[in-house]
Amino acid sequence: MAIAQSLTTTASLHYTPFIRELFDTLLTDSWCEVSSNRAIEFVEGEADVAVEKLVPYETRSEQGIFFTADDITMKIVNSLAAEVAVEKSFFDPSCGAGNLLLGIAKSYPIKKNLNRTIEYWSKKFGGCDLHDNFVIAAKLRLIALAAIRHGLPSISEGQLASFVRKFDKFYTGDYLEADVGGDFDCVVANPPFGHVVASRSNEWSSGRTQLAAIFVDKIISSGKKGQKLVAVLPDVLRSGSRYERWREKLAKETSCGAVELHGRFSKSVDVDVFILNLNNKPSVVGQIIEWVPPVTDTEGSVRLGDLFLVRVGPVVPHRLEEGDEDFPFLCAKNAPAFGVTFPEERIKFGGTKFLPPFVVVRRTSNPCDKNRLITTLVKGIEPVAVENHLVVMKPFKGGVNSCLKLIKALKDPKVTSRLNNVIRCRHLTTKSISSMVLQGV
Ligand SMILES: C[S@@+](CC[C@H](N)C(=O)[O-])C[C@H]1O[C@@H](n2cnc3c(N)ncnc32)[C@H](O)[C@@H]1O
DSSP states (O other): OHHHHHHHHHHHHHTHHHHHHHHHHHTOSSOOHHHHHHHHHHHTTHHHHHHHHHSOHHHHHHHTOOOOOHHHHHHHHHTTHHHHHTTOOEEETTOTTOHHHHHHHTTSOOOSSHHHHHHHHHHHEEEEESOHHHHHHHHHHHHHHHHHHTTOOOOOHHHHHHHHHHOTTEEESOTTTSOOSTTSSEEEEOOOOOEEEOOTTOSSOOSEEEHHHHHHHHHHHHSOTTOEEEEEEETHHHHOGGGHHHHHHHHHHEEEEEEEEEEESOSSOOOEEEEEEEEESOSSOOOOOOSSOOOOOOTTEEEHHHHEEEEEOOBOGGGOOOOSSEEEEEOGGGSOTTEEEOOOOEEEOOSOOBOSSEEEEESBOOTTSSOSOOEEEEOOSSOBEEBTTEEEEEESSOSHHHHHHHHHHHTSHHHHHHHHHHOOSSBOOHHHHHTOEEEOO
């Protein structure tokens, strides 16, 4: 926590010029076109421009400070239209400068005048962030939005200070250590996407774990019955085998879970994300969450895992399990893309080997690639030791012919688009490959 606090101060201090200008703008005596436009910029993208300009990239990356862009905010806001219409309350546990809350407040009802709206909104909106200047920015931007929606009346210093005080459901600190937000009707979240070591008491993970998963777990454990959660999360939580137990836990404790694939988070953040929407602690639990959009099997289609053994290559070069005999060795570097190989390099290896013919694909691939499954047909008469950057697909029946049919089927653009639905993170899993529905194999 001491580290978090010292970093907090740094990131927060960097953001001070933005807060000062926002304060000064709100205290404008008489609104002219320039100052009104500036106020509008503050509730639009200016908070993001400022964070990128003022807070160094290393600090932002270390602490997951990447504010939500309009496209994702709009998707989240649209999915909450019914809750906005009945004036539910909204909490963001990692609120940053409040982009998600602002998105909601843009269509949230207002009252007769600015004072009444602030009084009302301060009971409906809340948030938490490690950084005090982000929390202040979120409150000031909500005030600016309310002022804009009331035609920009002039605001005195005393009035502004009292407006800020009114928003007393905002907290500065570590959400994971605090007990806040549980009594709100809805939680909206774009949590940090960094990693931490899971605590010993964590039942679904150990070792290096996504903070976003820990955030969701905390939201679920501390939220009231029936609380709605809409969160933007890294794709690995949806598709990574490491998070299978996290997904099972969510399915057990929530209902109406729905997943919307989105794609890359933003131009500067190369992480694929999805939007999770669910109800917490419902009266009927245990409903299935469709983490992967269903594929309708057409006639003659078959799942890859039914015809091929799918395994990650077991050779980790820097942790080589040496044996007495040497064998042909295949690694990503000497596997020609869309070609055929008879591996010539040899290593001593005591672990599992694979007898050709079989097909390998590279484990790392990008959803933006036209073809994510770059294949190599492996031939030879001796068992081959395969590096762990490759995934082996060995036919249960048939030899080279089955391999050639598989290579052809994997080139189908539909396969890449289905694979992108199943997994958008960079590391392919054996499960994602086995689940591919193919035609003509
Ligand atoms: C990805 S940003 C999202 C900000 C905002 N929700 C939005 O949508 O623009 C994540 C935010 O979480 C904050 N944060 C990181 N760790 C946190 C923690 N343990 N508790 C509360 N906030 C945290 C960061 O300061 C950052 O502002």
